[in-house]
Amino acid sequence: MLRGIRRQKRGDRIVRYHRATGIRLPDGIxxxxxxxxxxWALAEAHATTLPQKQRLMGQAGTIAHAVQRMKSAPTWSSVSNDHRRRLTRHGDQIAQAYGAVKIALVTRRNIEDDxxxxxxDVANARLKAWRWLFKQALADQVIKGDPSQGVKKRVIKTDGFLAWTLEDVRTFxxxxxxxxxxxxxxxxxxxTGARTNDAVRLTPAMIGADGVLSFRQSKTGGMAHVPWACTLPEWAxxxxxxxxxxxxxxxxxxxxxxxxxxNGRVRSIKGLGNIVNDGARTAGLINKTxxxxxxxxxxxxxxxxxxxxxxxxxxGHSTLEEVAHYTRAAEMKRLISGTEQKRTSVSRSISAVSSRIND
Known part of the structure; x- marks a missing residue:
């Protein structure tokens, strides 16, 4: 029998808690x-004394050890800086909470509970970290299967950040x-259309002899090319x-x-975002970032x-699929304005002239 379990009767059922931590344990099993x-083992990990917990975390096969191995994996350096920072943050949080637990004991239900x-959005980012840990554990042959593969990502219904309009830009x-x-x-x-994490590090040195500002994006690793001192394309x-x-x-x-x-220092990512966001609010623009x-x-x-x-x-996109929504939206607008409108106007003028001639 497992030790340190507190059982409480509630109606016709028994609710169980881990006594030392107060963590509720699964019902119905x-x-x-x-x-x-x-x-129970995960709850025990919370209650373990610090010296003992630190000793257990150093052992191969524990979640904490998997986090350490993840950061030293050969594929780690191929991940973008932003993604690596997110994986590190969530991996450290997982290790802090469950580090002494053997990773082979973790089930799909445990991950879903976490x-x-x-x-x-945070849960989806955490799930990526869990999957990295199990991928490493599989490579190290300390587990036989990956329970995180059965966990589904949360559905987030959003169009993302609200795009500015030309009128918004003029107002700002x-x-x-x-x-x-x-x-x-x-x-x-x-x-430039750069994300804030890229915009803070843009320098004149990135402008080539051809007058194009080129930089590698932190999020995707793809190269972006912006006309800076060169001749603009015809459409621009x-x-x-x-x-x-x-x-x-x-x-x-x-x-x-x-x-x-x-003040002689590289501006922070958060600071850059704040100065634009606050500036938009001061200009009376709502939800513009x-x-x-x-x-x-x-x-x-x-x-x-x-x-x-x-x-x-x-x-800086790598596939046409990534830009398809921009072209679709523009095409829909052209159906009722611009080129299509001119064509319709010309057609109507020709019809009107034809009618007068026929009359």
Whole structure:
């Protein structure tokens, strides 16, 4: 019989808790069931004294050891910096909570219980960390199967960050004049379409002899190419004045290694996001963030007539499927405006002339 279990009668059923930690144990299964034993072992891990817990965590086969092995795996260096940081954060949290438990004892139900305490987006990120741990444990031959493969990701119904409109951009520029740090930060993201974690590290050194700003994205590892000092493509010729405004805004922060340094130091990712987000709120724009500017730029390319490959190059995408929604949305707009509207107008004019001639 397992020790340290507190049993309470509630109506016609018995509810069981781990006595030392107060963690509730599974209902509806006997205490000899593997899922119950594993849940009890996880609770015991919380109650283990620190010296003993540290000793157990160093043992091969434990969850903590799997976390250490994950970080030293040959494939670890091939993961993007952002993804590696997320895996490290969640892996460390898993090790902190369950590190002394043998990974071979963990079941699908245990993983689902761990994820149930988290919001859907965080739970999905945590699930990726669990899968990395089991992948490593399989490689180390300390487990025979991966219980995380039976765990489904949470469904998140969202269109992501709200894209800015042209009117939003004009409103922001009217509120923040060239010469302010807020305007400079805004213009850099708005023109490049870079994510904030990439925008903070953009430097003049990334501009090639051909006048193209090229940088490798932290999230995907793909290369993005932005026309900086080169001739603009035909479909973007009308953006020449906008690009000149970008350069003027950035000149106000000139002198640093990166485009938008603050007090001689590289601006933080969070700080960059905040300065744009706060600037938008001050300008009276609701739910407009730095992340939404990337959608604005890529949408603008599609609506200006840029090809899917142009969107891929500017946004750093690796497949046409990733940009399909931008081109579809632009095409739908063209059905009721722009080229299609001109065609309809011409057709109607021809019909009207024909009618008068026939009369």
């Amino acid at each position: 006997p205490e000899t069931h593997p899922d119950f034993v594993t849940a 994820l149930s305490r988290l919001t859907p 520029r009217a509120r923040w004049e060239i010469g302010t740090a807020t305007r400079a930060c805004f213009e850099l993201i708005c023109w 010729e009308s953006w020449a004045d906008e690009r000149e405004g970008v350069m003027l805004a950035l000149q106000c922060l000139a002198g640093g290694f990166t485009f938008i340094e603050a 730095a992340h939404g500017l990337r959608k604005y730029r890529l949408t603008s390319i599609a609506e200006a007539g840029g090809t899917p490959h142009a969107i891929m190059a500017w946004g």
